[in-house]
Amino acid sequence: MRKNNFMLYGCLVLVGILVGSVLFVNPSAQAFWGDDKHVEQKKESKKIVIPQEQAITKVVDEVGPAVVSIITKKVKVSRDFFLNPVPRQVKGLGSGVIFDKKGYILTNNHVVAGAEAIKVILSDGRELQAKLVGNDPRSDLAVIKVDAKDLPVAPLGNSKQIDVGQLAIAIGSPYDVKFRNTVTTGVISAVNRTIRTKNGILENLIQTDASINPGNSGGPLLNSQGEVIGINTAIIGGSAQGIGFAIPINKAKKIVSDLIKYGKVKRPWLGIYGTDITEKLKNYYGLPVAKGVLIIQSVTDSPASKAGLSQGDIIIEVNREKIEGMEELKRIIKKQEIGDKLKLLVMDNNGGLTPVTVTLKEMPSK
Template identity: 50%
Template sequence: TDIAVIKINGDNFYSGEFGNSDTLRPGQIAIAIGNSLGLSGGPSVTIGVISAIRRNIPSERGVLENMIQTDAAINPGNSGGPLIDSDGNIIGINNAIIPFAHGIGFAIPINVAKDVANELITYGRVTRPWLGILGVDINPTLASYYSLASDEGALIVQINEESPADKAGLKPGDIILEIEGKHMNGMEDVRHTIWKRKTGENITLKILRKHRQIQGTLKLAQNPAS
């Protein structure tokens, strides 16, 4: 997620109010603040809109997932600065641009940044909960070709041994329809829903096995890679 936590000794620091990045919608006002190009005279302020949400962006550090896209100008030097809404609440942390494009910048959602910061402060690293599955998105074409019982959801194609999914009795071919009552359109929904949970937490799933819906409970474990 490209987030670090820095401890500063002292008091009477000013801080901004956090917004809720989960409620953002394209078209909302977005204001970017940062030290663009290191120019003297103080921070630069640019304004635009939320162009898109939940963008996945390839980078040198891997794939940056669930990013906010904005057309507010973000230039070298803006990284780490806040992206704020029209009420002055921080909704993201400016992070990346596409060098050859115009009006396309990205910010880490503030809800993600807060979760990562809390993990770093508590554990010294980010711990991700884990299902232990490899899956693919289902669409009507895939469902028709393989005669699947649903044309949406996340199809499990592989399960790691001794993983939470394995211990809960999930099987390759199962289709994840819901987690905690929330509809899953595909694997991206599954990943983001799981990442918002805590290691050791029990979650409920609704799966489709052939033509039979099954409700079950699964205990999340820490991702061995985290």
């Protein structure tokens, strides 16, 4: 009997050893009992960086410091109960990008227009007073300047080389200065867009789905190489999402040069209001041609009026180049300089042709 008890005891000990060895060898059991020293150690997760993430972080590191917040003070006049004027000070917020070591900053005209004081906050926290160098309401661009040393500068790219679908990075100060240098990303959604804003019509814009919010205006739109390809300017409100617009940097380059040199943009001017001739318009008014520019009004004292152009005339050729509508006429005029002569071929309502030479003048600022 004692022998049987001894054998039973030995078997239990053996089973206990085997079970114990399983507990100490089995990782899941070790984890369960909390006896695994390796499980107690915090595992380090590897940071995997894909090429697009790498491009974005590189751009932000290199170009982000050149993006500034712009705070303006404007005076707006309202009326009290007795219709007396009551001036009040209003603060505005926008963004800008430093493009020259001399302290020149590119932004939107609507950010700084009418401002009594302009303050710039750099990415390093420095606050500087800025002065308006020049502004252009027609393109919604402006240049301001700060006096400071060791300023970071953003490289200007080539907006003619952008492709729909490529990466787009926007940096700015949405809603509040405490959100300055906010980065959003997306793609180039489309090019050559035209929109109507409360300040006028903007043409040939870049469309992007990178988030552009109030306060982002004037900030840069960048490509994956960290080059400025546009200046963020507008969003479509209401229920639309992911639809923002930027002024192509190539257009801005031409304007910036004039703003620094003259404080305004000098443009050649013909001085007409016109419309494209369509088949429908031709049939309705009995016009002799189906293509060209129909003059609706010739502005008083303009080059056009001084050359004898008047309402009802049809421009069908400019410098021996046939034109189909206003876009082609504007394209040709933009290539000219103030003082250049345009040779027009003009048709009257009876189909008679008359060559007319017009000397372009500087477009009035208003």
